[in-house]
Amino acid sequence: xxxxxxxxxxxxxxxxxxxxxxxGGGDSASGGSTTGGTLRWGWALVTSWDPITSxxxxxxxxxxxxxxxxxxxxxxANPVPALASSWExxxxxxxxxxxxxxxxxxxxxxAVDATAVKKSLERGRDSKNSLVAAQLASLKEVVAVDAxxxxxxxxxxxxxxxxxxxxxTGMIVSPKAVETDEKGLATKPVGAxxxxxxxxxxxxxxxxxxxAGYWDAANIKPDNFELxxxxxxxxxxxxxxxxxxxxxxIPASQLNxxxxxxxxxxxxxxxxxxxxxxxxTVAPFDNPKVVQAIKxxxxxxxxxxxxxxxxxxxxxxxxxxxxxxxxxxxxxxxxFDVAKAKKLLAEAGHPDGIDVTLTTxxxxxxxxQVQAQLAKAGIRVxxxxxxxxxxxxQVYIQRAKPFFTDQFAGRESPVxxxxxxxxxxxxxxxxxTNPPALKEAVAKITATPLxxxxxxxxxxAATKIAVETMPNVFLFSNPRILARRTNVSQLGSYLMAQRFxxxxxxxxx
Amino acid sequence: MxxxxxxxxxxxxxxxxxxxxxxxxxxxxxxxxxxxxxxxQDPKAILQNPSGAHWLGTDYLGRDVLSRLMDATGRSVxxxxxxxxxxxxxxxxxxxxxxxxxxxxxxxxxxISDALLTLPYIIFAIAVTGIIGNGIHQAMLAIGLxxxxxxxxxxxxxxxxxxxxxxxxxxxxxxxxxxxILRTHIWNKVLPTIVVTAASGAAASxxxxxxxSFLGIGTKPPAPTWGGMLSSDLNYLAQRPWAPxxxxxxxxxxVAALNALADALRDTTGIVxxxxxxxxxxxxxxxxxxxxxxxxxxxxxAVTAGSAVAxxxxxxxTATGSVETTTAATSSIPxxxxxxxxx
Numbered sequence: 001x002x003x004x005x006x007x008x009x010x011x012x013x014x015x016x017x018x019x020x021x022x023x024g025g026g027d028s029a030s031g032g033s034t035t036g037g038t039l040r041w042g043w044a045l046v047t048s049w050d051p052i053t054s055x056x057x058x059x060x061x062x063x064x065x066x067x068x069x070x071x072x073x074x075x076x077a078n079p080v081p082a083l084a085s086s087w088e089x090x091x092x093x094x095x096x097x098x099x100x101x102x103x104x105x106x107x108x109x110x111a112v113d114a115t116a117v118k119k120s121l122e123r124g125r126d127s128k129n130s131l132v133a134a135q136l137a138s139l140k141e142v143v144a145v146d147a148x149x150x151x152x153x154x155x156x157x158x159x160x161x162x163x164x165x166x167x168x169t170g171m172i173v174s175p176k177a178v179e180t181d182e183k184g185l186a187t188k189p190v191g192a193x194x195x196x197x198x199x200x201x202x203x204x205x206x207x208x209x210x211x212a213g214y215w216d217a218a219n220i221k222p223d224n225f226e227l228x229x230x231x232x233x234x235x236x237x238x239x240x241x242x243x244x245x246x247x248x249x250i251p252a253s254q255l256n257x258x259x260x261x262x263x264x265x266x267x268x269x270x271x272x273x274x275x276x277x278x279x280x281t282v283a284p285f286d287n288p289k290v291v292q293a294i295k296x297x298x299x300x301x302x303x304x305x306x307x308x309x310x311x312x313x314x315x316x317x318x319x320x321x322x323x324x325x326x327x328x329x330x331x332x333x334x335x336f337d338v339a340k341a342k343k344l345l346a347e348a349g350h351p352d353g354i355d356v357t358l359t360t361x362x363x364x365x366x367x368x369q370v371q372a373q374l375a376k377a378g379i380r381v382x383x384x385x386x387x388x389x390x391x392x393x394q395v396y397i398q399r400a401k402p403f404f405t406d407q408f409a410g411r412e413s414p415v416x417x418x419x420x421x422x423x424x425x426x427x428x429x430x431x432x433t434n435p436p437a438l439k440e441a442v443a444k445i446t447a448t449p450l451x452x453x454x455x456x457x458x459x460x461a462a463t464k465i466a467v468e469t470m471p472n473v474f475l476f477s478n479p480r481i482l483a484r485r486t487n488v489s490q491l492g493s494y495l496m497a498q499r500f501x502x503x504x505x506x507x508x509x
Numbered sequence: 510m511x512x513x514x515x516x517x518x519x520x521x522x523x524x525x526x527x528x529x530x531x532x533x534x535x536x537x538x539x540x541x542x543x544x545x546x547x548x549x550q551d552p553k554a555i556l557q558n559p560s561g562a563h564w565l566g567t568d569y570l571g572r573d574v575l576s577r578l579m580d581a582t583g584r585s586v587x588x589x590x591x592x593x594x595x596x597x598x599x600x601x602x603x604x605x606x607x608x609x610x611x612x613x614x615x616x617x618x619x620x621i622s623d624a625l626l627t628l629p630y631i632i633f634a635i636a637v638t639g640i641i642g643n644g645i646h647q648a649m650l651a652i653g654l655x656x657x658x659x660x661x662x663x664x665x666x667x668x669x670x671x672x673x674x675x676x677x678x679x680x681x682x683x684x685x686x687x688x689x690i691l692r693t694h695i696w697n698k699v700l701p702t703i704v705v706t707a708a709s710g711a712a713a714s715x716x717x718x719x720x721x722s723f724l725g726i727g728t729k730p731p732a733p734t735w736g737g738m739l740s741s742d743l744n745y746l747a748q749r750p751w752a753p754x755x756x757x758x759x760x761x762x763x764v765a766a767l768n769a770l771a772d773a774l775r776d777t778t779g780i781v782x783x784x785x786x787x788x789x790x791x792x793x794x795x796x797x798x799x800x801x802x803x804x805x806x807x808x809x810x811a812v813t814a815g816s817a818v819a820x821x822x823x824x825x826x827t828a829t830g831s832v833e834t835t836t837a838a839t840s841s842i843p844x845x846x847x848x849x850x851x852x
Contacts, residue, residue, distance in 0.1 A: 233744040253569075257747030302552040306570060364741055368731045369570055372550045383729050385643055 037505035038224040039488065042231050042239060042248035043498075045203060049189035051171040052123065052130040055392075057409040060168050060497045062227055065208060066107075067171035067191030068215065070098050070117065070150075071162045073412060077271070077323060077495040079162035079450070083112060083172060083192065083215060084150075093157035093447065100148040105213045106174035107196035114144035119175040121152070134425070135169040135416065159449045163413035167497070194220040194500065203229065219501040237261055240483055246505060247484040247491065252309040258483045265483045267311060268493045271410020272478040273318055274303075274366070275421075276358075277395070278471035279402035279430035284356065289348035291471045295334035297341035297377035298370060304476045307366045312476045317467050318408055318417055320477040323495060325414040327460040330467050341377035353378030359401035361388045366475075367405050396427040404430070407478070410496055414459050418442045422470050431471065438465045515777040522773045528766035535582035543576035548731040556748040565755050568738070569745055572731075574752070578759055581733040586763075588649050588727065588734075589714035593707055595653020600660025601703050605695070607661070608668040609687050622658040630655050630717055631724070638726050645718075645727040652717050656710055660703065667702045671695050701774060708771030712764040719760055735760050 046059040051067060064072075070084040081087075084098035104112035125136035138158050143151040152161065164170065177190035189197055194216070195208035206227040210220055231239040236250040237257050250258055250265075259265050276294070284290045300314040316333035319325035345354060356379060360367040363383045371381040386394055386401070395401045406428060411417045421428045422438060441462035448458045467474070480498065482491055489504045516522045540547065544564075551571030559566045565574035600622075607618040630652060637651035638644070671677060677694050685693075719736025721727045728734045735756045742752040 234746055237747065251744070253745055254747055299552075306552045306555055363729055363731075365569065369550060369552070371731065372548075372570075383731075385729055387639060387643075390639075 034504040034506055035221045036223045038226060039222040039505045040226040040228065040246045042228045042245040045206060045227060045229055048186040050185035051168040052127055052132050053186060054168060055131055063168055063171060064193065064497045064499060065195045065225060066189045066193045066197055068193045069165050069170035069172060071166045073166045073496045075492055075494050079166050087162060093159055095151060095153045096161055097149060097151045101215050102148050104192055104215055106190055106192045107211050108174050108176055108190045110174055110176045112172065112192050113147045114150045116175050117150045117172055118142040118144045120172045123178060124169060132169040135164055157447045160413040160415045160446055164416060167412035195225050216501060221504040240485060246488050247482055250481050250483045252311040252481060255309060255311065255481060263483045264486060265481065266491055268480040268482060269320055269322060269495060270478065270480040271320060271495055273315060273408045274475040274478060275406050275408050276473035277404040277406045277428050277430055278473060279399060280471040281431040281433060282402040284354055285402055285471060287348045289344045293341040293344035293377060294379060295473050296337045297374050297379060298473060298475065299336040299373050300475050303366060303369055306369055311481060312478050315477045316474050317463050318421055318474060319463060324456045325459040325463050327463045330464060333467055338377050345378055353380055355380045356403055357382045357384050358403050358405065359384045359386055360405040361386060361391050399430045402430060412496060415442060415445050418462060418466065421472060422466050435469050438469060441465050516773050519773050521769045525766040525769040528762055532582060532586060532763050535579050536586040539579040539582040543579040545573040545576040547576040547580035547733055548572060556745055566749060569741060574755060577733040577738060578755060581735050581738060584728055584732060585715060585718050585735045588645050588718035589711050591649040592652040592656060592714035593711045595650055596656030596660050596710060597707055600657035601664045604661040604664025605668050605691060607665050608672050609691060622661045625655060625658045628655050631720060634721055635726060643726060648721050648727045652714060660706060663706045664699055664703055667699045668695055671698055705771045705775050708767050712767040715760065715764055
């Protein structure tokens, strides 16, 4: 019964969730009936198992294993029901009511009810250590109407909330765990997700078991789930061959070798976009023509072919094809044109070229190639390598590095993406300025319901303004390359966080 | 000098000198001798196998590997020389001085050297570059600092043996100044020991330079180093499985030449830089911590603690046997005495 309602809503949301619910999507061999086994995933471990103190956007994949939110994202990154079976907005969009599934519990046995949801969301908004507080700032009040009804009153109209709550921001944490040992959540998460954590060794492994109380437990097949860091390029193939990993994220360089060895490889479109962050308040980048010259001087196709071995798509905007925010009119926004770059540079007052410093955490590969490409247009790049551990501090917080090679991991809601990339507090907007037109366009997204027929065009209008006025140099979309042993069924093709509904593993204990 | 003549008669020495001569030429003019531009990229010809156009193939950005190897020589060798230079400059004079210039200085120098001995090479270099900036000179300064206690210990051990010899005591009795004794009786006899240590130290430093660029510390891409090339080749084993051989062989051959020279120097001068049984065993073992710190033993100066040049890096493992345990133990003192009595 729950399944039927779920399917109906899934169909409304684009039908893609239906595939996941049926187990293994197009892979007819698995049939979705096999339960048991252990799935070992070579991916990444978390900065913290507490969703509100986790400091890396990437953590959402691992945290989704142990936590569930009111909503989750389907394969196309649309919010669909999770802990809440449905929701409705008030007429003016300033209040939204979520209806929880009844009888659910956290992995510590306490009930997932309206009070728990209220406490968890308020903790995310009000806790001193919360890194998701900004996302929840628009919450005026969370009201537990009855045990299974939560009403969220907003400070202003915000139709993005169901999407925002599908990520780390909306992961519901057991209030009992918070009361007894809040700090301990960083290593001992208590949620209502598909799995529960049994043991965890930071930077090494996390071992989880299936949580029977998960609302969609019928679609979670493996009994055990183990999480490891992604393998190095040199060991990717061996880790699959030896069976140390069943599913592994592999570098594009290993694609052919892994395929040739008989493993299945899925190239899953993702929101991850390679980008050069530019601070347009610092010379020489304060001259828009210099930034434009850089945008035209980069040969993105060559980057994809060399650095990514042809995997990935040239992109001039923060959203990949297939995402609501992807504006088709921007598909060739800044074509590779050395002559034009030189001309722009001359117009900017640098006829003899210009010297800039490109900061990176690992110079090998993309930065070296960008350096060589820009040199052809007269932009002489000096590479500066800073340790990964200092990158956040130096680039995002001190804003001491005006030109930085970065990767945007994507966000649940396009509004969040706009905030991070272009907002006045946006980490990847080192200039911390943006034009009023962009603010208005983003405000318009917030005020447009997701099912409004104009929604996509409203988002795309904002994308256009951002790409044309902001200095970020978008390069290409990076698909997620997941290789798997043949005993694991096909994985879902999730744009945002990878999920494992319907995935089976056989002959593996 | 007869030592040199005796050395040059050895085939291993001639071969080593030849290798080092080639390395020296490449170090000075590698970039200009290279057949192609070592940093010119060709995205259409990445990771290619050896061919007429690229004798050793191309790397992940389509750059000519042979040209890069040649161009990398200078950077790799100068880095090693810097580290050894800093180590010698800080260690050797202090080692001499610790014997000659009184108790207070001796105590202080020993404690500082003990403290430095506890620092692991690579981690210290990473910390230093993190603080004073990521560059080859900063990294090598750090490595030199960590190398210094080895030179200090070995110089001190050799000097101690000489300082208690009868002719030095006689010189003291007849009123020779400390400086005169140092210059006349000690310095020239300690020098060969230091040279041997420096040679094996240079070999170790070459490996450290390589392992540091392996970790992305020191030189910055696109400028190539041997270690940097080795490290990036490992990421493309599927495309070019033999590729890491080229930079590894260059490192191994250079290190081997330096070691051959050091061995020959030791053999021809009769200076024992290690109990043969012990150093034989230490060779080939990659135990990271052979550095002994026995302050009790050094205090009564009967036994001098040996120190070992060993790094815990991956590169060490590729060239095991090259990093030599140089121990100036009690056994070296009688030998030196014998040599002295021959004079």
